[in-house]
Amino acid sequence: MEGHRMGFADDHLIPLVDQGLGNSAYLVDLGDGRALAVDASRDLRALKAAAARRDLTVAFAADTHLHADFLSGAVQLAHDDGAEILASAAGRRTFGHRGLADGDEVDLGGLTLRALATPGHTDEHLSFLLHDGGRELGVFTGGSMIVNSAARTDLLGADRTEELARAQYRSIQRLITLPDATAVWPTHGAGSFCSAVRGNERTSTIGGQKQTNPLLAAADEDAFVKQLVAGLGSYPDYFDRLGEANRRGPTVLSATPLLPALEAGQVKALLADGAQVVDVRPAADYAAGHIPGSLSIPLRGQFATWLGWLLPDTDPVVFVTGDGQDLAEIVWQSYKIGYERLAGRLAGGMAAWLADGNPQTTTAFLTPGHAAGRPYVDVRQDAEFTAGHVPDALNIELGALAAAAADAPEGAVVACAHGERGMTAASVLERAGHTDIAVLDGGAADYVQAHGQQLIQGTGDTSS
Template sequence: MFFIDTIEVSGLGNRSYLAGGERTAVAVDPPRDLDQVIAAAARRGVRISHVVETHVHNDYLTGGLELARVTGADYLVPAGARVAFDRVPVHDGDRTDVDPEAGLTLRALSTPGHTPHHTSYVLEENGTAAAVFTGGSLLIGTVGRPDLVEPRLTDGLARAQYASAHRLAAELPEETAVLPTHGFGSFCSSSQAEGTATTIGKEKASNEALTRDVDTFVADLLAGLDDVPAYYAHMGPANAAGPAPVDLTPPAVADAEEIAARLGAGEWVVDLRNRVAFAHGHVAGSFNFEAEGQLATYLAWLIPWGKPVTLLAESPEQLAVAQRELVRVGIDRPAAAATGGPADWMREGEAPASFPRGTFADLAGRSEDVVVLDVRRASERASGFVEGSVHMPIHTLHRRLDEVPEGEVWVHCAGGMRAAIAASLLDAAGRDVVAVDDSFDAAEKAGLTVRTS
């Protein structure tokens, strides 16, 4: 018998896996905060004998190298990956015994496309395929995007992605479970599909990589690619060099004077509270990235790389969760941190800053005399936008604040989270802003004119 445990990395839209028998197990594409993988192995009472990577990741820092070091496991990395550390190079067709007593073997299948060296791993029980760890190759209803390595390689990698999907479909039984790393909200996925579980058979029936001809598939894949988070440029090189061990100890405590000094020095002070609390009252000049949202993705995407960041949290627990999220994308040590609320973070005599929130119904009554700012991505706006609205995707706004037209700014996204980030940026810049905390689906129902061109 064997087990497969899924380790959710929901903030980044990824999954990692621990699979094994009664004695030993393999960890697949582990996150950088490897303690949760070690805890999963402890619950199972198994030793991690192998750690494997499907590819050099572009969207997060791996914990694979450190996990192999602390457990003594063999570290398997595709042979074609250019890395600066010792590892076991994996070639197409290589077999690795995971738990011999349980008859568990891992078989490598070369599946280029997401990267040139991408490799999938088939978990076999007594020679029969039970599951395949597909990394960024075959995902649920889609495939991993082929444009994250080098622009000149994109077309070729898209075609390789098609061929790899067909190889998996041809060589594995239909009942084989497909266990991807990406595709649960990750920007490494070429599109977002519904569902949390699938098999080779289900993908053969529904995945466009397996139901279309190659030219149509490639053309549609390339046309549908979304924006690439800016921090991705730093993840691949760091993973190839080998990420350092993480330090999750609490940061230095900042008092009100230090918070003011850091703001005055142009550093980022990030308030992790929910957007309702932030809008009601916050330290002037601070930015709002909700701890419960996609904190790591959007903070790492927007912040100038390497700029010191001070975190403001409601509690030590909220701060600890945020630290864990941020080390996954290379924001290793906050410059400082404080817990509590605005009264604890402001100097004596200072008043909290605030701004109003509204709905699309509220906006409908004011749309003639205000600036409507849409901070969704271009792919989202293509399906409908408020007539007369100004478009600046959230990841470009901090560099384009001087381009926002004069007047009161009503800023919206698709649901409210990114609008809150944008509102905090505008508020810090001294603009009159209203955060639209509403679903974009409500815009037309509220009486606003929604156009598609």
């Protein structure tokens, strides 16, 4: 049995990791030219490339829950490949799908997918057990049990956090009754804000989780709930919108949406009409000169997270790009979290903006040795700050900074781990009226080394 399962995992299961959002989708080769997709994102580029390499058609698209951190690609797969959408009947989705309840089974053609009700992360959450006759090959656990943790239970409101944490306990207790050799294939993983506790591994086995998942070592349900809730940090604002968006289903796209080139005059007109400018160039390029009032979000894996955290999805967005940046990446990272009002990009970049006689703003980007004497504002997540920070640092998480801009001292140096979030923070503060903000080119460890200090652990009295 073990050899069969491992052979299946090696040959037929294709994990598709979104490093930026910290999630995994899965493509299962069913062996007959058809495939099962599980928790596919609206950005289907990697999944479709993997299917094309094996000449597969996606026949089934299963979603474990109404995701809070990305739009589902299931509706698009139904349109493109004729996939049958498999999802919880309790989710009340408004588009065509096969609604499943606890214990329902779907014949995949030799393999069987069994729905297991595992509420906790969300009310309607299902896990999907993949089995071959009497052999449990693996379980797609979505946001129930994830590697060495469990997904957060506060997405439906603080008043339901404990109730859902208790449901999460019961769901995980159910999952660990599966055979130890059963593979665990979660959706949420390292880097996902849906995870209650951060980790590095993305897949495991039931037996492995019995040995290493600290939540399974909790003495009882009360201890589990206390431990799980204590690990809950902040999460992006857009999470609150996507559950309903996935219940309705995203708009089907006929092609990759375009990002039109805009002249400087068009950009000014859009700004006057309420558009937002997002500068996706590297932090150093933004520091050297940018459109006043623009928001710096460097194009990298975490771009979608910060776009969805810091801007509404209702305003048109104009992008400032640098040479060679991938325009399709901008579009798909935006669309996968429901940001579709993309007005375009500034043609010719900042050179064209300046040539049109428009002003720019610069931001000091300081090495650790040149940042002394300024108040130090650390914009990392609370858990990062607690793990080690500069003495006397003020911690204001980036996601909370716009609302707390008045708490940031004028003339501060803002810092994160490397500089990208720090530059985003500086742009947020500049938009709020701060005029003498600098950014640390580096992180806390670099700063204390340059100034003969040591990192401080714990929250102290400086964490906001």
